[in-house]
Amino acid sequence: MARISKKRQQATEKLLEALGTRKVKLEGDAKYMASFDSLKLAFAYDALVIARSEKDVGATLQLANEFRVPVTTRGAGTSLTGSAAPAKGGWVLDVSNLNRIKIEKTKSMAIVGPGAVVGQIQAAAEELGLFYPPDPSSLKYSTIGGNIACNAGGMRCAKYGVTRDFVLALEGFLPTGEKVSWGGEYKKFATGYNIRDLWIGSEGTLGVVTKAVLRLLPKPEKKWTILVAFDSDLKALQAVQKLLGDGHNPSILEFLDSNSVYCAEEIAGVKLFKGLSLKPLLLVEFDGNAAQLRADKKKAIEWAKATGLAYREARTEKETEVLWSARRACSPAMFSMGDSKINEDIVVPLESQAKFARFLKQMQKKWKINAPTFGHAADGNFHVNIMYTRSDKEECKRAKGAVADLMKKVCELGGTISGEHGIGLAKTPFMTVARNEAEIGAMKAIKKALDPKGILNPGKIFEPYEVWDKALEKVKLPWDKKPIAKKES
Amino acid sequence: MARISKKRQQATEKLLEALGTRKVKLEGDAKYMASFDSLKLAFAYDALVIARSEKDVGATLQLANEFRVPVTTRGAGTSLTGSAAPAKGGWVLDVSNLNRIKIEKTKSMAIVGPGAVVGQIQAAAEELGLFYPPDPSSLKYSTIGGNIACNAGGMRCAKYGVTRDFVLALEGFLPTGEKVSWGGEYKKFATGYNIRDLWIGSEGTLGVVTKAVLRLLPKPEKKWTILVAFDSDLKALQAVQKLLGDGHNPSILEFLDSNSVYCAEEIAGVKLFKGLSLKPLLLVEFDGNAAQLRADKKKAIEWAKATGLAYREARTEKETEVLWSARRACSPAMFSMGDSKINEDIVVPLESQAKFARFLKQMQKKWKINAPTFGHAADGNFHVNIMYTRSDKEECKRAKGAVADLMKKVCELGGTISGEHGIGLAKTPFMTVARNEAEIGAMKAIKKALDPKGILNPGKIFEPYEVWDKALEKVKLPWDKKPIAKKES
CATH class of the missing domain: 3.40.462.10 (FAD-linked oxidases, C-terminal domain)
Known part of the structure; x- marks a missing residue:
């Protein structure tokens, strides 16, 4: 244990060296707020990385691989399942500042960073007469990166489809820190395996998105x-x-x-x-x-x-x-x-x-x-x-x-x-209820193939976790609704 | 080589024993016609399996795994890339008889077998006022299994999307012969990795589909x-x-x-x-x-x-x-x-x-x-x-x-x-032009994870193949258009 801690400490020192104190936080409010998501189950971890560029993401993952440090990527942290909480410690990689939104009217596409807030993407599209249909109830806060991670839905999905149906391309990093892109600014590809859709819904365990190309529709009248x-x-x-x-x-x-x-x-x-x-x-x-x-x-x-x-x-x-x-x-x-x-x-x-x-x-x-x-x-x-x-x-x-x-x-x-x-931590005990052994086996084999060192968001989806035994943080998050008490009559 | 041949022979004997001569062909026209697809590049192989049920598919894959026999799944064989040709010999698994079509009007879904012809699915949907948009030019002949294998498109895709956008669920077998299903008769899931979409477009190298659930739209007026x-x-x-x-x-x-x-x-x-x-x-x-x-x-x-x-x-x-x-x-x-x-x-x-x-x-x-x-x-x-x-x-x-x-x-x-x-054989030399090393590496790692014995459709997508050196079969396929010669004026 001590040896691991020392190695971890060394890794975090290297991280600080590479990215500086503006981007790497070892303590403070921001670090505490990234120790849990909307499930409010907090975990101790080593460092918060506030990425300001794609390069920061690559550098973080390369170091994490070198030193086998767990990395949990997060946006706003609206997840209800614990999928954005650093269950195995290590580093939290906050990509909410990579929040570019560019609408391409002729192509009916949005080019966005993972930290772009979904409601803001919708508003930008609407200004040009376009429409991004997925509407999770968290849309004023939740980021497209998180929406992609859990394949977010919403009320309009039965007619229009879920997040997956609007993602044309993803760019980012494999768990090994290698740069990849799946798809491009076009609507069709049949060029090898579709890892884009494998990433979507994989809850940050198979890659880190640094750019997404979204398909837009004409705005209904x-x-x-x-x-x-x-x-x-x-x-x-x-x-x-x-x-x-x-x-x-x-x-x-x-x-x-x-x-x-x-x-x-x-x-x-x-x-x-x-x-x-x-x-x-x-x-x-x-x-x-x-x-x-x-x-x-x-x-x-x-x-x-x-x-x-x-x-x-x-x-x-x-x-x-x-x-x-x-x-x-x-x-x-x-x-x-x-x-x-x-x-x-x-x-x-x-x-x-x-x-x-x-x-x-x-x-x-x-x-x-x-x-x-x-x-x-x-x-x-x-x-x-x-x-x-x-x-x-x-x-x-x-x-x-x-x-x-x-x-x-x-x-x-x-x-x-x-x-x-998604599954996160909260639903892990029920994966075996929903999926047979061969299905879970195939998923785990893919995880091992793409993330041989088990760096990305470890502990999620597959490892049964008992949330009931733990105390939850008593903190009000921006999207928490004020409870309504019975009106006096 | 002799040892492999003997083992192969033994495997084919076992296959015959399990499925009988009605379903397993060692020679004849049907076997010849399954030695190539629309690319017309033919390969020698051991046996054609004409599956009549899901059970036949499972039995074939289990034997193939036991004896390490390559298996190439096929429907009509309209592929232009050689993806349905048995490039490494072994067995061809013809699923074109698994051609059930059932339209669920209230759910706006079609439940189909992999051998269902796309044009027939469209016609069945239209009878109930529903609409299956993907329209590859082969639709009168090509099967939904093949359309899923290459993520077929067509003319209506810019507005409506490609095959992938209409596949809600897939049922079938992993290369290991284990039964799996990805999704169900519903429109949303966020329950572990999305292997449904990994299968779609993987050209029969990652699984064999025995049932698909398709999403339908209201028919445009x-x-x-x-x-x-x-x-x-x-x-x-x-x-x-x-x-x-x-x-x-x-x-x-x-x-x-x-x-x-x-x-x-x-x-x-x-x-x-x-x-x-x-x-x-x-x-x-x-x-x-x-x-x-x-x-x-x-x-x-x-x-x-x-x-x-x-x-x-x-x-x-x-x-x-x-x-x-x-x-x-x-x-x-x-x-x-x-x-x-x-x-x-x-x-x-x-x-x-x-x-x-x-x-x-x-x-x-x-x-x-x-x-x-x-x-x-x-x-x-x-x-x-x-x-x-x-x-x-x-x-x-x-x-x-x-x-x-x-x-x-x-x-x-x-x-x-x-x-x-898709890539098949014909485009294999250009995979490295379209994809970087990390991307191809990730794809190959997935192939190895899901198909450790390399049973399913080997030789496709990743292994550079030179089609120009080979002679093509001189045979007219049902969908070959009669060439038009210059009209006399």
């Missing part, structure tokens, strides 16, 4: 929104099937189960339908040109009348905001059910959604736990929010039991354990 | 087509930039250079503009709903008037066919310039297209060779058709020189050597 209330969770999910089965292609199709509606109505005081109480909702948005929207609107209203209890449509921007208020309020209001939340972004195939709704009820009853659920119904990617109080050991045990049941069930239903957050 | 003639290749390519820069999003944007137009007009006798001769063309299609098309049409006609010499639009299906006649006729007419064609599907970024047009002229002059060029201008994926006479050794040398110059140039221009055909 208009949007139209409708909110529909249903008699039961099951009825709402059946209506999803009806809508999609009839050939509709909504840009957003968000489901709020009755528990989520309870949080919005009873805790946050957002009530959208008079005379109806605790009724699950579907929030549906269509986008396109005016003629397309007219047709969509007509058919959607027919569908709402046939399947729902009541509906409201938005004619103005202000009305649209009102329709979104339940969706926006339910999440912070959930903290009235417990000071801690596990947001499991599981996926279930469309035909299993009714079975899944029944399971959710049973699960909450069995484990005496609240798990308000909402999410992207068109692609079956639901956020099951398991609420608990971290200091209540007995409740923690129940929450843990509920998570295990949930993971097993979604796989039984033909779904999977993560749709857009 | 209508199409509208316009054909525009330009004063020069350069002017036509500049007009492409103008069209895309103004925010148009055509579903098809095909370029025919003046040499291709020569083939259509002078050889095939297709003349579409009175008073204009040998003028390069852009064939532009828009799709969408009626209102969208009205807007597109108005703007496209303005663009044609501003940039072109003349235009024709199609009001009816019949008129559309007329506009397509030059594009369809130019390819078979090229054989008047030589009995052999190398169709190089290179990619150049949009901003380099003008430079590329100048290079093409110089290249043809320097090597005294005809290389009529057409292709998908919106994504810079051009087909440079180098025409030569195979029996003319001196002309072969010049054609070979032209190919080498072309490959070097497209990489210099920021493009790449293949957009949709």
Whole structure:
């Protein structure tokens, strides 16, 4: 152990020598804030590297290889799974300053650094009449590098696809510190193995991105929104099937189960339908040109009348905001059910959604736990929010039991354990539930082939990690929503 | 050598024992026809396996691993690169009978076997109002397995994306014979490494697909087509930039250079503009709903008037066919310039297209060779058709020189050597032109990690192979177009 420490110390000295104290921090606030991500599980580590150029990234990786130092790359650190936390110590490589955004209008492309904030990429594209569809809820803070690392999704994915579907090329470094690029400023290649898409979603374990080329679409002309209330969770999910089965292609199709509606109505005081109480909702948005929207609107209203209890449509921007208020309020209001939340972004195939709704009820009853659920119904990617109080050991045990049941069930239903957050540390115990031995074996063989020294983001995805035993940092992050407490009546 | 042969013989005996003579062919026409693909470079091999089930695939791979027998998977064999030819002998695994097609309307998905013909998948989807966009010119014959193997493209890719963009999940076998599945009947996953996309485009060297889940879109309501003639290749390519820069999003944007137009007009006798001769063309299609098309049409006609010499639009299906006649006729007419064609599907970024047009002229002059060029201008994926006479050794040398110059140039221009055909055998000498040492090293490391015995499709992609020294089979394949000779006037 002592020998390793000495070697590590020597490595960090070399790093300081190469990059200087402006870029290498051995202590201080910035270093502390990079010891965890949005999971708030902190780890001790040696040095924070604040990269200012691609060269800094290369230099860091070359030294890390020479001295076998673990390197964990990070952007904003919005990950909910611990994937950006330095689980095995070593160095944290912060690339958030590599945040160039250049929009190429004729080519419908964005050339961006890994630290570019996703919302800022979208805004820059929109200024030129273009559109970057992926919209994770973290988009005001999260960087494209992190979005690529976990193949981030969002609400518009069922119609438009996930981050992967918009990445044309990646440039960066192999774990060995060698410079590579996968793809270019073009839309097609069939030139050897596609390591671009292997990098995407690999949670920073197979390479470090220093540049990405993104595909952009023409910006849709208009949007139209409708909110529909249903008699039961099951009825709402059946209506999803009806809508999609009839050939509709909504840009957003968000489901709020009755528990989520309870949080919005009873805790946050957002009530959208008079005379109806605790009724699950579907929030549906269509986008396109005016003629397309007219047709969509007509058919959607027919569908709402046939399947729902009541509906409201938005004619103005202000009305649209009102329709979104339940969706926006339910999440912070959930903290009235417990000071801690596990947001499991599981996926279930469309035909299993009714079975899944029944399971959710049973699960909450069995484990005496609240798990308000909402999410992207068109692609079956639901956020099951398991609420608990971290200091209540007995409740923690129940929450843990509920998570295990949930993971097993979604796989039984033909779904999977993560749709857009990734595995990180938090979901490592469930990799063997989701994947067979041969599949995990192939993944590990690839990791070993590309990162023979095990430098990049070690401890993630494959090594089972128990988050429940650890204390979490008590710190407010910029994207943490202020909990909503029950309004006095 | 004798020892290997004996072991091989024993392996083939075991294979026969396991699968029977109905599925294993040691001689005959079927075996001969599987000794080459559309490149027509034939190789001797031991046995053809005609798989009738997934189980047959597994059994073949397990035996191949036990006895270290090379296995080359094939569908229809439309590959132009030799990627489906058994370059190292062994066994050919024909999966064209695994051709199930099941359309899931509500989920907008197609569940297909690897042997399903792409055109038949499209037709089945269209019957239910759905749409599978990738449209390689081989689509009446080529199978989805082959399309996945080379990440096939086509004309509609600039708007809709390539095969990869429509593959949600793959099921099949690792080279080791272990059963795996990557993804499921859902649209999102972030559950460990994405080996689905690593398989796509890996030309059958990393796995064998036995089932694919494809994403489908709503079928566009209508199409509208316009054909525009330009004063020069350069002017036509500049007009492409103008069209895309103004925010148009055509579903098809095909370029025919003046040499291709020569083939259509002078050889095939297709003349579409009175008073204009040998003028390069852009064939532009828009799709969408009626209102969208009205807007597109108005703007496209303005663009044609501003940039072109003349235009024709199609009001009816019949008129559309007329506009397509030059594009369809130019390819078979090229054989008047030589009995052999190398169709190089290179990619150049949009901003380099003008430079590329100048290079093409110089290249043809320097090597005294005809290389009529057409292709998908919106994504810079051009087909440079180098025409030569195979029996003319001196002309072969010049054609070979032209190919080498072309490959070097497209990489210099920021493009790449293949957009949709893949590397196979034919492009192996140029892998080091397109990719750096670290990139190729990473690919080879992955191959070794997943296929430690080197069973699957050995000799492809990475090992330089010289096709010019070999004789090609003189056989007519179902998709070979009948050459068009000059019409008597």
